[in-house]
Amino acid sequence: MSNNHSFHLVDYSPWPLTGALGTMSLTLGMVMWFHMFNMLLMFLGTLITLLTMYQWWRDISREATFQGLHTFNVSKGLRYGMILFIVSEILFFFSFFWAFFHSSLSPSIELGSMWPPLNINPFNPFQIPLLNTAILLSSGITVTWAHHSILENNHSQSIKSLMMTIILGIYFSFLQGYEYIEAPFSIADSVYGSTFFMATGFHGLHVIIGTLFLLICWFRLNSYHFSSSHHFGFEAAAWYWHFVDVVWLFLYISIYWWGS
Numbered sequence: 001m002s003n004n005h006s007f008h009l010v011d012y013s014p015w016p017l018t019g020a021l022g023t024m025s026l027t028l029g030m031v032m033w034f035h036m037f038n039m040l041l042m043f044l045g046t047l048i049t050l051l052t053m054y055q056w057w058r059d060i061s062r063e064a065t066f067q068g069l070h071t072f073n074v075s076k077g078l079r080y081g082m083i084l085f086i087v088s089e090i091l092f093f094f095s096f097f098w099a100f101f102h103s104s105l106s107p108s109i110e111l112g113s114m115w116p117p118l119n120i121n122p123f124n125p126f127q128i129p130l131l132n133t134a135i136l137l138s139s140g141i142t143v144t145w146a147h148h149s150i151l152e153n154n155h156s157q158s159i160k161s162l163m164m165t166i167i168l169g170i171y172f173s174f175l176q177g178y179e180y181i182e183a184p185f186s187i188a189d190s191v192y193g194s195t196f197f198m199a200t201g202f203h204g205l206h207v208i209i210g211t212l213f214l215l216i217c218w219f220r221l222n223s224y225h226f227s228s229s230h231h232f233g234f235e236a237a238a239w240y241w242h243f244v245d246v247v248w249l250f251l252y253i254s255i256y257w258w259g260s
Helices: 015-036 040-065 072-104 128-151 155-181 190-222 232-258
Strands: none
Touching: 015 040, 040 190, 040 232, 072 190, 072 232, 128 155, 128 190, 128 232, 155 190, 190 232
């Protein structure tokens, strides 16, 4: 039966249910891992979540690319949804910055009335953090290059520039992991350690998610899913990546450079 409207009324799908079960199992599994050193439920939850993600993304790609269900009105709704999601993420990070500045601008006597607190050796902002800043800024350039290549129907350039962005994202994650291994303080070291690792750790998680997002777009680009006029899947990933870039600049300036 044909529809007489341009909106997409989604079909029944099992993936919201399996996604909820997967994330609940993952959360309970992490609690079991922390308290009982049993990782079985955590692995099961991770597996269910990953399988759900794959199949849900497959269905959405199919609806957008082959079934023609992502009309102009649907695409507009998706854009508003992505904008609201990024705004919610900005507020999420705002809470970490609030906690950091609340403690650093007026350090309590328990911290030695100084910032960084007594006996905390912060990172040198001109070593790995500066390199990571250059990496993320470069990745912002390459993802914009990929976007312009898609707009100009230049398939080979878009493939190369998007792969460069993904490689830079992976490189950033490896460097941050190395920085954490070499860290002279831990998350348990006063409010400095907790605000540092919560803010930079959640940013690192967002980089990993953004890299996966771009990797999915790269596979879709290889399969010719995007055209110059119909590529919101990629555009959403690029918006998210630019958001990750901007948050890192604030983290670098406030926590690594000013805070040290």
